[in-house]
Every structure is written in C-alpha cells, then in structure tokens.
Amino acid sequence: MRVALSAARVALLLSGCGEKPVEKAKARHAFLKENNATKGEVCNAAKAVQDAATEEGNSAAHKEAEVGVIIDCMNLDPEGRDMPYNIEGSFSDEAIDAANGH
Numbered sequence: 001m002r003v004a005l006s007a008a009r010v011a012l013l014l015s016g017c018g019e020k021p022v023e024k025a026k027a028r029h030a031f032l033k034e035n036n037a038t039k040g041e042v043c044n045a046a047k048a049v050q051d052a053a054t055e056e057g058n059s060a061a062h063k064e065a066e067v068g069v070i071i072d073c074m075n076l077d078p079e080g081r082d083m084p085y086n087i088e089g090s091f092s093d094e095a096i097d098a099a100n101g102h
Helices: 002-015 023-036 039-057 058-072 093-099
Strands: none
Touching: 023 039, 023 058, 039 058
C-alpha cells in the first residue's frame, strides 16, 4: 500500500496537475522524507517549500515552512552535512568552530 501511495505521489509530482508551487514543493518534501532521502536533501526540500511560499506571498504557508526548515535543517552544517556530536550529545567544540568559520 505504501509503495502504491509513493508511486502515485511521484506520478502527481511529474504531471504537475496545475498545483500551486507551495503544494508541489510540499509534495516533493513529503516524498523525500518518506523515502529515506539524506538529511541534506530533506533540508533543501524544506527550504524550497519556504521559498515557494514567499514567491506566492502566502504568509501562513511561509510561517509553517519556516518551522519545517528549522526542524529539517537542525544538526546540519551549511553544506547540508551532519554535524558531529560528542558523547553527551551536544555539539563538539570542533563542530562549533567549523560552523562559525574558525
């Protein structure tokens, strides 16, 4: 059943079906999250939803997408790679220095 739904989403994404850009971006984002995309790919898809909402002038969708970007891009460096953690689960000093350009 899940495979059929994913296949249907892919077909919908490819066809366009007159969807608004925000809806297309949301569908792509959901597809990537459901199909084990990398964290960087999911993060970029979340940013695409936010960008589409901005272009549409949809402030409600923009605010919702902003939260999605925060959640989906958490723990990634600017290039979309996982940030290293130390044993306690907090960021290592090296990761913090790297994120700050040191």
